[in-house]
Amino acid sequence: MSKIKDAKIVIIGGGAVGCGTAYQLALAGETDILLIEKESSVAAVTSAQAAGLVGQVRTTIERTQLAMWSVKTFSDLQQDPKTNPTWRQTGSLRVALNEERVEEFQRMKAIADRAGLETEYLTPKVAEAKWPGMNFSMAKSILWCPTDGYLQPYDLTASYCSHSGRRGVQFSVNTAAQQIVMKDGRVTGVITDQGPIQCDIVINAAGAHAFHIAKLVGLELPIVPVRHEYFISVPCEGLTPDFPVIRIPDLSLYIRTDVNALLVGGWEPNPLHTDPHKYALGGNPPGIEPDWEVLAKFAEDLVPQFPKASDLGIRSVFKGWPTFTPDGRFIIGPTEKVKGFVMAGGCNAHGVSGSAGIGRHVAESLLEPKPSPYVQSLSPNRFSDSKWTWPDAQASAARIYAEYYGLTKP
Numbered sequence: 001m002s003k004i005k006d007a008k009i010v011i012i013g014g015g016a017v018g019c020g021t022a023y024q025l026a027l028a029g030e031t032d033i034l035l036i037e038k039e040s041s042v043a044a045v046t047s048a049q050a051a052g053l054v055g056q057v058r059t060t061i062e063r064t065q066l067a068m069w070s071v072k073t074f075s076d077l078q079q080d081p082k083t084n085p086t087w088r089q090t091g092s093l094r095v096a097l098n099e100e101r102v103e104e105f106q107r108m109k110a111i112a113d114r115a116g117l118e119t120e121y122l123t124p125k126v127a128e129a130k131w132p133g134m135n136f137s138m139a140k141s142i143l144w145c146p147t148d149g150y151l152q153p154y155d156l157t158a159s160y161c162s163h164s165g166r167r168g169v170q171f172s173v174n175t176a177a178q179q180i181v182m183k184d185g186r187v188t189g190v191i192t193d194q195g196p197i198q199c200d201i202v203i204n205a206a207g208a209h210a211f212h213i214a215k216l217v218g219l220e221l222p223i224v225p226v227r228h229e230y231f232i233s234v235p236c237e238g239l240t241p242d243f244p245v246i247r248i249p250d251l252s253l254y255i256r257t258d259v260n261a262l263l264v265g266g267w268e269p270n271p272l273h274t275d276p277h278k279y280a281l282g283g284n285p286p287g288i289e290p291d292w293e294v295l296a297k298f299a300e301d302l303v304p305q306f307p308k309a310s311d312l313g314i315r316s317v318f319k320g321w322p323t324f325t326p327d328g329r330f331i332i333g334p335t336e337k338v339k340g341f342v343m344a345g346g347c348n349a350h351g352v353s354g355s356a357g358i359g360r361h362v363a364e365s366l367l368e369p370k371p372s373p374y375v376q377s378l379s380p381n382r383f384s385d386s387k388w389t390w391p392d393a394q395a396s397a398a399r400i401y402a403e404y405y406g407l408t409k410p
Contacts, residue, residue: 004192004194006189007032009203010034010202012177012190013204013205013209014035014041014173015046015205017047017344017347018203019035019161019355021203021205022035022160022359024360025169026164026167030366035164037175042158049228050353052156052353053254055148057119057145059108059111064112065115068115070353074087074151083162085151085152086151087151090149090242091144091147091148091244092144092246092247093122094143094145094247095136095246095249096139096140097250098250103410104407105143108143117147121141121144123142134246135305138304150256177191177192177281180217185339186339187199187217204343208225208285208321208323209276210223210331210346213281215281217338218338220383222394223323223324223325223345224273224275224325225276225323226323227273227274227288227321228321229288229295230319231263231265231316232315232316232317234315236312239260239261239262247405249407252404253298264302265298266301267402269402271401288319295314324400326388326393327396330347332379333380334365334380335380361375
C-alpha cells in the first residue's frame with residue numbers, strides 16, 4: 001500500500017460540508033488539499049440522509065446571502081453534464097396559516113428584497129395551479145421564491161469532489177483520523193489508520209464526530225447531534241418532480257415530490273438528542289429506529305392541506321443525527337487555542353443546502369485578512385470565551401431544533 005500523501009490542508013470529513021469546503025478553497029486557489037473520510041465513500045453518513053431541500057428565504061440578511069451563494073453554486077455545477085448535483089430549481093411555496101406568520105413573511109420578504117432575492121405573494125388559485133391537489137384555502141399568505149428547489153445530496157457531494165479533483169484536491173476514503181499532531185501550539189499533522197500526514201491546517205468537518213475531532217486538540221465545543229427523520233410515500237398518481245417544495249411552518253412540516261411519490265418531513269416539539277461523550281471517535285452515534293408515532297403525526301397534520309396523504313403508505317424512512325448548537329449558529333473558522341485548527345461544524349440541519357455558502361465562509365475565515373463581522377461571529381472562540389455546561393447546551397440545541405419553524409419576532 002502506498003504512503004498516504006502529505007498536504008498543506010487536511011479536511012476531516014467527506015460529507016457535503018467537507019467536500020463543499022474543499023471546492024470553495026479550490027476555487028479560491030488553494031489546491032494542496034487532502035480530504036479524508038473514514039467511510040468507504042463520501043456522503044455516506046448524515047449527508048446521505050438529508051432531504052436535499054434548498055430554501056433562500058431567511059430571517060437574516062446574512063443567512064439569505066449564504067443560501068443565495070449556495071444556489072448560485074448548485075446552478076453552476078448543474079451545467080456539467082457528467083457530474084452535477086441533480087439540482088431541480090422548482091421554486092418553493094411558504095404557507096402561512098395565521099396572522100402572526102403573515103407578519104413574519106412580510107419581514108422575511110423585506111430581507112429578501114434587500115438581498116436581491118426574487119420573491120412574491122401568490123393567491124391560493126395560482127398556488128394550486130403550481131401544486132394540483134394541494135388545498136391552499138386555509139392559507140393566510142403564500143410566499144413564492146422561484147429560484148428555490150431541491151437536489152440529491154450524494155450527487156452534490158460527488159460533484160464537489162469531481163470539480164475539486166480537477167483542480168488538484170486529493171481524496172482518501174477508508175481513512176480515519178486518530179490523532180492530531182501539534183508542536184508549539186500549532187497543528188503539524190494528522191495520524192490516521194492509514195499512516196501519518198504532515199500538514200499545516202486541519203479543517204474539522206466531521207459532522208456528528210466534529211466534537212471528538214475538536215477534543216483531539218483540547219477544544220470542547222457544544223456540538224449536539226439531534227435526531228431528524230422524514231419519510232417517502234408509496235407512489236402517488238399525479239405527482240411529478242417539477243412540483244415546488246412546500247413549507248408549512250405553522251405545522252412544522254416540509255414536503256416535496258420524489259419522482260412520483262411524496263417526501264414528508266417535520267420538526268418535532270420534543271426531539272431526541274444524544275451526547276457525543278457517550279460514543280467514541282472510532283465508534284458511531286446510537287442507531288435510530290423509525291419513530292412511527294412521530295412520522296404518523298407528520299402525515300396526519302398534512303391531510304387537511306393534502307387530502308391524498310391519508311391514503312399514502314410509507315415506502316421508506318430516512319433518519320440521521322444532524323448537529324445543532326446552543327445559539328443556532330454555525331461553528332466556522334480558526335480557533336485561538338490551536339493555530340492551524342479550523343472548524344466547519346454545527347450546521348443546524350443546513351449542512352447540505354448551505355454547504356457551498358458554509359465552504360465559502362470557511363475560505364473567508366482562512367484567506368481574508370479581515371473576515372466579515374458575520375463570519376467572525378461564527379468563530380469557535382465564542383464558546384471558549386463563555387461559560388456553558390453540557391446539560392444547558394443540549395437543552396438549548398434541542399430547543400433550536402424544535403423551534404426551527406418557530407415564529408421570529410421583529
